[in-house]
Amino acid sequence: MKRRPRRSVPATLTALVILAVCVFAAAVSIQLIIGEKPWISYAAVTGWLHDRHWTDPIPGIAGGVAALLGLILLLAAVLPGKATVLPLRGDLDSGASRRSYRSTLRTAASSVEGVSGAKVKLGGRRVKAVVTTARTNTDGLAEAVRTAVEQRVGQIDPVTPPAVKVRLKTSGSTS
Known part of the structure; x- marks a missing residue:
C-alpha cells in the first residue's frame, strides 16, 4: 500500500528536460556527421565559452540556477508529501x-x-x-x-x- 505520494511531477519534468537536451545534442551531432549546417555552431559555442571568465556574472548566475534547481529536486525527493x-x-x-x-x-x-x-x-x-x-x-x-x-x-x-x-x-x- 502506497502511503506517500509518488514524486512523478519532478521526475517527469527532469526526464523531459534531459530528453530535450539529449535530442538536441543528437540532432546537432547527426547534422555534423552528415555534413549539413548544424542548428548551433560548435565553434561559436566553444568560442563564446572560451571568452568567459570565472569572475563574469554569467557563470555565477548559471551555477546558482543549477544549484537551486538541484536543491529543489533534492528536497522534492527527500521531504515527505501529504499522505495519500x-x-x-x-x-x-x-x-x-x-x-x-x-x-x-x-x-x-x-x-x-x-x-x-x-x-x-x-x-x-x-x-x-x-x-x-x-x-x-x-x-x-x-x-x-x-x-x-x-x-x-x-x-x-x-x-x-x-x-x-x-x-x-x-x-x-x-x-
Whole structure:
C-alpha cells in the first residue's frame, strides 16, 4: 500500500528536460556527421565559452540556477508529501484514502440537523469543516457538527486522530 505520494511531477519534468537536451545534442551531432549546417555552431559555442571568465556574472548566475534547481529536486525527493493513504489502527495494515476520509467526514457534518452544506479540509493533524446553514439562531450548531465529526473520526479510528475545527456560515453571508 502506497502511503506517500509518488514524486512523478519532478521526475517527469527532469526526464523531459534531459530528453530535450539529449535530442538536441543528437540532432546537432547527426547534422555534423552528415555534413549539413548544424542548428548551433560548435565553434561559436566553444568560442563564446572560451571568452568567459570565472569572475563574469554569467557563470555565477548559471551555477546558482543549477544549484537551486538541484536543491529543489533534492528536497522534492527527500521531504515527505501529504499522505495519500491515512493509516488506521488495527491488527492489519489498513488505511483510508484522503478522498474517502474527507467525503465521510463531510457526510457526517452534513447529517446534522440545520446544516444545508459542508466543506471539509484535511490538514496534517487538523480537520476544518465549514458548514452552511439557513438558521438565524446558530447556538449549539457548531458544537453539534464538531461532535458528529469527532464521532465519525472515532468510528474510523485513525492512528493520529485530528483536532476538529468548525466554522459556521449562514446562507446569507458572503464570508
